[in-house]
Amino acid sequence: MSTDQGPSGTRDTVFGEPIAIVGYAVSPMTEFAEDTEVRLCLDVVTRALAASGLGRKEIEFTCSGSADYLSGGTFTFVANLDAVGAWPPIRESHVEMDGAWALHEAWVRLLVGEERTALVFGSGKSSTGDLSRVLTLQTDPYYLAPLGADPLSLAALQARALLDSGRATERDLAAVAARALRAAVTSPHALPALAAAGASGVGGGDSLDAQIDALLTADYVRSPLRMHDTPPVTDGACALVLATAPVANRLAEEKGITPVWITGLEHFVEPHQPGMRDLTDSVSARRAAQAAGLTDGGPVEVAELSALYSHEEIILREALGLPDGCEINPSGGPLAANPTMATGLVRVAEAARAIQERGVSRALAHATSGPCLQQNLVCLLDRQPVGQEAHTSLEGGAR
Amino acid sequence: MSSGARSGPRIVTNTVEFPYRRSLGPVIGTFVAALARGQILGVRSGERVLCPPLEYDPDTGAATSGEFVAVGPVGTVRSWTWVSEPNARHPLDRPFAFALIQLDGAGTSLLHAVDAGGEGEGAMRTGLRVVPRFRAEPKGRTDDLAYFVPEGAETTDPGVVDGATLAAVGGEPRAPLEPVETMEFWSSLTYKEALSAASERYARSLLAGRLLGQRCPTCAKVYVPPRDFCAIDGIPLNEGDDLALPDRGVITNFTIVTPVKYPGQKETEPFVRVSVLLDEVDAPVGQRAGENDLPSPARRPGSEGAEGQRTGENDLPSPVRQPGSEGTEGQRTGENDLPSPVRQPGSEGAMMGLQPVVDVSNEEVRVGMRVEAVWLPEAERNADELGNRGWGSASGAITGWRPTGEPDLPVERYIDRVF
Numbered sequence: 001m002s003t004d005q006g007p008s009g010t011r012d013t014v015f016g017e018p019i020a021i022v023g024y025a026v027s028p029m030t031e032f033a034e035d036t037e038v039r040l041c042l043d044v045v046t047r048a049l050a051a052s053g054l055g056r057k058e059i060e061f062t063c064s065g066s067a068d069y070l071s072g073g074t075f076t077f078v079a080n081l082d083a084v085g086a087w088p089p090i091r092e093s094h095v096e097m098d099g100a101w102a103l104h105e106a107w108v109r110l111l112v113g114e115e116r117t118a119l120v121f122g123s124g125k126s127s128t129g130d131l132s133r134v135l136t137l138q139t140d141p142y143y144l145a146p147l148g149a150d151p152l153s154l155a156a157l158q159a160r161a162l163l164d165s166g167r168a169t170e171r172d173l174a175a176v177a178a179r180a181l182r183a184a185v186t187s188p189h190a191l192p193a194l195a196a197a198g199a200s201g202v203g204g205g206d207s208l209d210a211q212i213d214a215l216l217t218a219d220y221v222r223s224p225l226r227m228h229d230t231p232p233v234t235d236g237a238c239a240l241v242l243a244t245a246p247v248a249n250r251l252a253e254e255k256g257i258t259p260v261w262i263t264g265l266e267h268f269v270e271p272h273q274p275g276m277r278d279l280t281d282s283v284s285a286r287r288a289a290q291a292a293g294l295t296d297g298g299p300v301e302v303a304e305l306s307a308l309y310s311h312e313e314i315i316l317r318e319a320l321g322l323p324d325g326c327e328i329n330p331s332g333g334p335l336a337a338n339p340t341m342a343t344g345l346v347r348v349a350e351a352a353r354a355i356q357e358r359g360v361s362r363a364l365a366h367a368t369s370g371p372c373l374q375q376n377l378v379c380l381l382d383r384q385p386v387g388q389e390a391h392t393s394l395e396g397g398a399r
Numbered sequence: 400m401s402s403g404a405r406s407g408p409r410i411v412t413n414t415v416e417f418p419y420r421r422s423l424g425p426v427i428g429t430f431v432a433a434l435a436r437g438q439i440l441g442v443r444s445g446e447r448v449l450c451p452p453l454e455y456d457p458d459t460g461a462a463t464s465g466e467f468v469a470v471g472p473v474g475t476v477r478s479w480t481w482v483s484e485p486n487a488r489h490p491l492d493r494p495f496a497f498a499l500i501q502l503d504g505a506g507t508s509l510l511h512a513v514d515a516g517g518e519g520e521g522a523m524r525t526g527l528r529v530v531p532r533f534r535a536e537p538k539g540r541t542d543d544l545a546y547f548v549p550e551g552a553e554t555t556d557p558g559v560v561d562g563a564t565l566a567a568v569g570g571e572p573r574a575p576l577e578p579v580e581t582m583e584f585w586s587s588l589t590y591k592e593a594l595s596a597a598s599e600r601y602a603r604s605l606l607a608g609r610l611l612g613q614r615c616p617t618c619a620k621v622y623v624p625p626r627d628f629c630a631i632d633g634i635p636l637n638e639g640d641d642l643a644l645p646d647r648g649v650i651t652n653f654t655i656v657t658p659v660k661y662p663g664q665k666e667t668e669p670f671v672r673v674s675v676l677l678d679e680v681d682a683p684v685g686q687r688a689g690e691n692d693l694p695s696p697a698r699r700p701g702s703e704g705a706e707g708q709r710t711g712e713n714d715l716p717s718p719v720r721q722p723g724s725e726g727t728e729g730q731r732t733g734e735n736d737l738p739s740p741v742r743q744p745g746s747e748g749a750m751m752g753l754q755p756v757v758d759v760s761n762e763e764v765r766v767g768m769r770v771e772a773v774w775l776p777e778a779e780r781n782a783d784e785l786g787n788r789g790w791g792s793a794s795g796a797i798t799g800w801r802p803t804g805e806p807d808l809p810v811e812r813y814i815d816r817v818f
Contacts, residue, residue, distance in 0.1 A: 034408050034593040036787050042628050042635060056633055072415050072590035073788055082626075085633030129590045136488065137586060141419070142427050143451045146541050146584060148488030149510060153497045156480030157510075161499075164478065164525050223481045223520065271457030275499045275508030276449070279478070 013113040018385035020248035020259030023052025023241035024349040026189045029337035032127045033235035037071060040237040041083035041123050048239035049119070053255035056085055059241070060115035062092045063106040065099035065122040066341045069134050080123060091115065098122055098306075099238060100344030100367030100377050106242055107265050116244040123237035124341035131233055131340065139371060140272055152230060154371040156222035158279040159311040163224055165280045168314045170224055174215040176310035177228035178208055179328075180335035189346065190336035191232050198332075228335070229310040236339030238346045245385060260352040261385040264292030267367075267377035274372050282319035285366065285376035289320050292378045294364070297386060299323045302354040302363040304347035308334045312373055316366060320378070330354065344368065344377060351381050408593035409602070411786045417586040418662055426454045428578025429467060434544050435537035436576075437565030439502060439509075441470045447506030467576075471502035472562045473550055476527040479513065481520040490546055496523045500547060512546040514556075522549055532559040539579045595787050597625040600641060602782035605796035608774050610644040610677070612749045621749040623677065623791045644749055646772035647803065648677040651750070651813035653764050671764050672753045675800055676816050679748045750816060751791035757799035767807035770800040 025047035027040050041064075049056060062084055068076045077094045086092060095101045099122015106118035126134075135151040136144075162168050181198035184190035190198075201211045218226045243251060248259040268284035268291070271277050294300065303326050307313035313328065322328070329335075331350040334343050344367020351363035361383045369375040423431060426442055430452050433440045441450030444463040449456065450470050456463055479498040485491055490512045499508035513529055515522040529547040535558055537543040545559045554561065594602065597613070601624035604611035613625030617632045623644060627636050652674040658666040756764060757773050774780075774797055784794040 032593070034595070036595045036626075038626075039595070039628060039635070042633065045633065046635075069588070071592075072413055072588060079788070082628060082630035083633060085629075085631055087631045125592070128592045129588050132486075133488065133588060137588075141421060141584060142423065142541065142582070144510060146582075147490055147497075147510065147512065148486060149497070150486070150488075153480055153482060157478045157497060157499055160480060160525065161478040220481065220483075225480075273451065273453070273457065273507070273510075275451075275477070275501070275510055276457050 014244075015113045016111055017113060017116075017244040017246070018248075018261055018263075019107055019110045019242055019244055020261045020385065021240050021348070021352045021381070022054070022243045022248050022251050022257050022259050023048045023050070024352055025051060025239050026346055026349050027237045027339075029189055029191050029234050029236045029339060031191060031193065031233060031235070033125055037066075037076065037123055037125050037237070038080050038082050040125070040235070041080050041121055041239070044123075044237045044239035045083050045119065045121055048121075048241050051257075052241035052243070053251050053257055054117060054241060054243070054247075059084075059117050059119045060091060061106055061109050061118040062086075062090055063094065063102040063109075063118065063120050064092075065095045065097050065102035065120075065345065066124055067096055067134075069129070069137065070124050070126055070131075070340060071128050080121075083121070084119065097341070097369055098344035098367050098377075099342050100306075100348060100365070100379070101267070101369070103240060103242075103345060103348060103379070104265055104267060104377065107262060110242055110244050113244075116247050118242040119239065120242065120345065121237060121239035122339075122342035122345040124339050125235040126233050126338075126340040127235050135340075135371075143273070149371075151371055152222050152225070154274055155230070155309045155311075156225045157274060158315075158372040159224050159229070159309065161279040162311050162315060167280065167318070168311060170216065171212060172314060173224070173229050173310040174212045174226070175208070176307070176313045177215055177226075177335055178211045180310075180332050181211070181228070182208075183330055184332035184336035187330075187332040187336060189236075189350070190332040191234060194232060194332070194336050198336075225309065225311075231308045231334045231338035231343075232336075234337045234339045236337065236342055236346070238339070238342045238349050240345065240349060240352075258356045259385075260355045261382045262379060263297065263382045263386060264294070264378070264380035266291040267375060269370075269375040270373075272370065272374060279372055280315065282315050282373045282376060285316055285368075285373065285378065286319045286321075288376050288378040289364070292380050294320065294378070294380060297380070297382065298362050300326050300362050300364045300380075301360045302327045302330060302351060302358075303366065304331060304333065304351045304354075304363070305329055305366045306334055306344045306347055306368045307366075308338060308343070308368070310335065312368075315373065316376075320364070320366075322364070348379050348381070351379070355381055355383050408596075409599060409782075410591050411594050412589065412591050413786065414587060414589045416588075416662060419584040419586060420581050421584060422581055423579055424454060425465070425578050426452050426463065428580060429576050431539065431541055431543065431579040431582070432576040433467075433469075434533060434541075435539060435565070437533050437560070437562030438469050439471050439531060439544065439562075440467045441502070441505045442467055448504060449507050450502055450505035451507075451509050468504060470504040472530050473528055474500040474502035474505075474509075474530070474547070476513070476523070476525055476529060477501050477508045478525060479523050479527075481523065483520075490542065494519060495546065496520070498523075498529070498547070500529060511544070514546045514548050516549065516552050531562060532556070533562060533565045534558060535560045535565070537565070540582060592787065594785070595627065596638075597627040598785060598787050600638065601625055602785050604643070605785070605793055606777075606780050606782060608777060608780075608796070610646050610772070610793070612642055612644040612677075612680075613640045614642055616640060619747060621680075621747060623749040623751055642680060644680055645678045646774070646797075648675040648748070648751075648770060648800075649808050649813065650674065650764065650766055650768045650770055650800075651676045651816045652766060655761050655764075669761060671756050671761050673756055673764060673770070673800065674816075675751045675754050675770060676813060677749045677751065748816070749791075751793070754791075754793070754797075755799035756801065758801040763802075765807070766813060767810045769803045769805040769808065771803050772797045773799055773801050 348365040351365040441448040442452035612623040615629035
């Protein structure tokens, strides 16, 4: 990479170059990882770099997403930097959010043009603490957290609101779960226990209808949600490598990498109080998709949605206006593996995988944060670096 | 902390507690104050009334009016879920519903609990009309609003009353409300994780009275405890990179901590924590020959993936090779007593941070002081306090570091090894 100057080099800054994913890696997903979080990160960072054809020292910006509350250790995110070899000092940032928001920060940095390569990773061992209790602490500390407003209860309130609206039934929720289980069978990134459960359903010769019938016999964990409607506690990590067009094209030429172009990336947030917005819609997801340019290109063929609960997939499908025939969560989605703080970034990696490995032309990845789909990020990926006009969110942001 | 004895990994348990005290501000503080009168307040914001009241309208970001409006007491369930097995954080210890309740007169819904009575979940439905129950003896806290019950339900809970009962004893209803200033919230989180393979080897080694480190074959940095990765090179390491370390070294930095009172603080008097740079080690015999062949890391030709990208690194030699330390090498006092410091090509001493001292007063501790570990008798050692983090805690095996009485080493030699 002798022609590429480092951050301190003298090359010109080019604003708004197209940006591509040139490498990614997803860790094995487990219910309880015996390895430390930094070792999970080291694994995916090493493999994502290898896939990209770039070396560690060729990375000009690094951004990670994780939450110290998950591990219970102060500055766990600093320890995670040990996975990237941050000496001599590197340009680096961290978001206390899903790695998908770290991707957003890195993407903005590359758009600005001072840097041309970036490493993004997200990680979480949600088995370490009591995830329900940890996530209760992200709710409003005055009105919600003192009530022990756990994420499952909040999700169930949203699910009930959706059912009451007449736009979905409990059977629709179970159908989402059944498809996730079926996808888990062949997904390399599903929890093994769920893949096995999916395989026993399929292997038993059950039709999808029969499988849904079986799921509906389960008790509620929080009515109207059953266990299969809820995400499994998962430990895992994910890393992506980004490059601007000159570097990505060179890697394609020299190393045979298939760049996956980020043609839009936006996020919007809604009020936090669950009683102050329409829980049956996702206005922020819709706006993010519009701002990212969902309607500007060809049809989205694959959507990887951070639908943590089965009803969220139905709300998101409607809000995003995904076309008929769009395949949703071929990876199994968060119902098959939900590594909190990496789940959204995994969606981006899975969407990129659909383009790289399955010949898909256009894919959408979605990430979420906060209770009841409070904040939503939409990332559009294309085989071709089109849709550049959708890069900037100025228009969308003003709406 | 505790450890499990099964054949799987040792499980390390930690409980992290934060006793938060939060300011409520004028809006939430007034809402809480009104609960003691059996009243639920909303705040006017444009055309609508927000309940729960907020300082800023979430739709517009505009400051709300400051005009409080009594809402309810009857409200309508807009959505609900059934909690059949409440946890310790929930407001009721018996099965209950969480519900979004739109109080009459409010434009938004409040999340709260509904005690559905003997009928349980069967009594719940969207559209159900509910009324609040308050603590009979209010404490100026958010949970002075205890829960809701279906309208017309009998209250069987002796500690709670309806709003009218409380209003009758709550003094002048027209008197201005003094906002409650703060609330307390005790956060307690318990974490369990597997002791990593590297930490397990370190723990076993400590129990056997030996300090264990790990050397990166690429940059020669020695870590204690072993971590199974090199933070400089970003590569995995393994058991084969472990090495036993001497339990003697030199203080390169220290701090005197004056304890302040907080929950969990056991110290009462100022105490010292030191950084100990361990003496360098003769590598195990089997590895020695090869080790002498190791070129210095900056000039290493074959390090994977790093080739050609190491420019700039030559400006940053590893600490033992600082020109300054080379210059002082010949002037060392007591050098001959040391187990071949600085002579090991391609390795450097290991650092243990935040170590306690023994047999020395706070005032005597200084950089350059030679120290050695004081081990607990083997029968008294334990690895209970060890986890996967830290800068080399030896707690449970080493009580602290005491002066050896040897002459001090020059301070300037350790200027880059302070932490």
